[in-house]
Amino acid sequence: MSKIIPNISVDCVVFGFDANTKSLNVLLIKRYLESKENQEPLVNDYVLTGYHTFEQETIDETATRVLKELTGLDNVYKKQFKVFGDPNRLMNEKDVIWAKNENFNQRTITIAYYFLLKTQEVNLENNKHHPQWFPVNDLPELGFDHKDIINEAYADLKEKAVYKPIIFELLPDKFTFNELQDTYESILGNEMDNRNFRRKLLTKKYIIALDEKQVGVSKRPSQLFMFSKDVYQKIYKESYLINI
Template sequence: MEPKKILNISVDCVVFGFDITNKSLNVLLIKRFLKSEDAKEVLINDYVLTGYHVYENETLDDTATRVLKELTGLTNQYKKQFKAFGDPDRLMNEKDLAWIKNQEFNLRTTTIAYYFLLKTEDVDLKSNTYQPLWFPVSNLPELGFDHEKIILEAYEDLKVKCLSEPIIFKLLPDKFTINEVQDVYESILGIEIDNRNFRRKLIKKKYIIALDEKQVGISKKPAQLYMFSKDIYQKMFKKNYLISI
């Protein structure tokens, strides 16, 4: 028996991933599709964030974790609750009203927004029943509800957070190159970083461990691989410490 839902409280999850090939920060979205009752007209054909109602026996964190697991099969990913969205008009456009009528939930729903950071390769898109797709944050499709606003506010929060905590390593493979780290920072912050200066600073950080390995399967000269040591970082961590890039 499914637990009882709180019909006017939901959680929406902004799932960020980094595309190493295209060097873009992406967000994982699912299709929202609805036809008229006689199936002759497409009423809604757009994308939304993954989310759901909070169950009465859950904390908000529990709901966010459940929603992510149902979409991706993943647990124990980095997550941050960053804002509540409760504007009275947030669900009032024509398409949203049609969807709400079909799904039978409350017009005055407040959603608690989280964002997650994960590795894009950890998400199996092909066999996923929700048929999610990755979209660049800089090139979003048509979105339902107020989800564009939620994504952009999550993105702004991520920009600030990545300068105070080493969370960008949640977006990278366990073994990475210095150029890949720079690509992530440039993609998130929307700036160009001097390569030589960045490399010099990064390799001096004790929590960036040089491995006795290089890239494989590439045609050009393979680059040195590194890993991030969470243990070393936590020993060095100081309150209000800013990560210099």
């Protein structure tokens, strides 16, 4: 059996975009513990998915393993963005109770990652972790320092989204301009002028217009587009700004 490193863990912020609610969401799991004496809830909140690193693993391998156990996915965008090592990060009353029950080290340092994936690819039914999507701007009560971790991940995502094409990791392979604009607006937190946005994006050679339209919609179907990673990599260097 693999042996864990007791005070090193990985926490995973999983972002997905919901096209129906036009919301950037985070995948969370329930943390619940009740008293053995009277069944009163001692801990009842939500947390990110994370786990201790195994001795034979790299940190990256831990993050990939944790994500796969949660979502069944492993080939998605992954970014390590910060280490959280405040000595008091697990010392809230509920966290102390939880740590004692789970018998883990309260001086645990966590390496935080965020992942970008297509919401529709995650099957929440029959998932032993019972994860739920929550809007990043309307989160439930969170345990540990996970609100801080999510806020830091979201800030990094906002910054990267304006000069890297990572937003396409949240979209289906074929998308409409409205879906693309909705996704940008949900991440950046502000509305964009529809006409200017369309004009800007039509100049981007890595966005390919397809000879296809939406199917199964009640309104007039919109044209579909795709993002070409090959074209992007040929045209742009790492330092080139997308400037949405």
